[in-house]
Amino acid sequence: GQQVMQIPQYQHVQEGEDFTTYCNSSTTLSNIQWYKQRPGGHPVFLIQLVKSGEVKKQKRLTFQFGEAKKNSSLHITATQTTDVGTYFCAGRGSARQLTFGSGTQLTVLP
Amino acid sequence: NAGVTQTPKFQVLKTGQSMTLQCAQDMNHEYMSWYRQDPGMGLRLIHYSVGAGITDQGEVPNGYNVSRSTTEDFPLRLLSAAPSQTSVYFCASSYFRLIQGVDSPLHFGNGTRLTVT
Numbered sequence: 001g002q003q004v005m006q007i008p009q010y011q012h013v014q015e016g017e018d019f020t021t022y023c024n025s026s027t028t029l030s031n032i033q034w035y036k037q038r039p040g041g042h043p044v045f046l047i048q049l050v051k052s053g054e055v056k057k058q059k060r061l062t063f064q065f066g067e068a069k070k071n072s073s074l075h076i077t078a079t080q081t082t083d084v085g086t087y088f089c090a091g092r093g094s095a096r097q098l099t100f101g102s103g104t105q106l107t108v109l110p
Numbered sequence: 111n112a113g114v115t116q117t118p119k120f121q122v123l124k125t126g127q128s129m130t131l132q133c134a135q136d137m138n139h140e141y142m143s144w145y146r147q148d149p150g151m152g153l154r155l156i157h158y159s160v161g162a163g164i165t166d167q168g169e170v171p172n173g174y175n176v177s178r179s180t181t182e183d184f185p186l187r188l189l190s191a192a193p194s195q196t197s198v199y200f201c202a203s204s205y206f207r208l209i210q211g212v213d214s215p216l217h218f219g220n221g222t223r224l225t226v227t
Contacts, residue, residue: 001169006152009150030210030211031211031212031213033213033215033216035216041220042200042218042219042220042221043153043200043202043216043218044218045215045216045217048212048213048215050211050212088152088153090153090216092213097143097155097158097168097169098155098213098216100145100152100153100154101152102150102151102152103152
């Protein structure tokens with residue numbers, strides 16, 4: 001079945017440093033979504049990418065969808081303590097359902 | 111709007127007990143789903159429904175039952191709890207797929223933290 005791998009599993013950064021999480025699918029995706037889960041909270045939708053090579057920005061967050069539509073990345077510039085949480089990618093491929101990656105837990109040290 | 115409401119927030123069960131996790135949404139979403147979240151494993155789909163009267167299995171359905179008698183409610187039943195079912199359970203809903211390749215985002219409830227001893 002479809003698999004979505006996400007790395008790294010954990011990332012500790014100093015406040016102000018950049019952060020990147022990567023997502024790779026075993027199959028071509030029709031779209032990829034990103035969610036953020038704050039500690040003790042629930043996942044919250046951030047963005048969806050649909051087109052090959054698409055790049056979207058939300059303030060300090062940059063999302064990319066690969067040309068082959070099998071990989072994606074989320075980059076945060078100059079992290080802040082409010083960025084703390086777990087970031088999940090979720091891809092929809094030939095399967096009818098979204099497949100979530102295992103998530104990257106981001107810790108930002110002040 | 112309350113969004114997606116899950117009850118209870120916490121539950122402790124003994125092995126072999128049964129219980130129902132409740133999920134209700136007030137956004138008139140056709141699609142509803144249950145996920146479990148375990149450390150290092152992301153969110154895994156248990157069961158889902160695309161409308162009242164329609165349910166289907168996800169990735170990890172064993173030991174769980176669902177029904178969808180109304181658009182608003184999607185309860186998850188644990189038939190005979192096992193320690194392996196200790197997890198955080200999330201209910202999520204969305205409009206059904208809108209147009210080709212573009213999804214309606216999932217709205218998650220606050221979760222139920224279940225411990226089976």
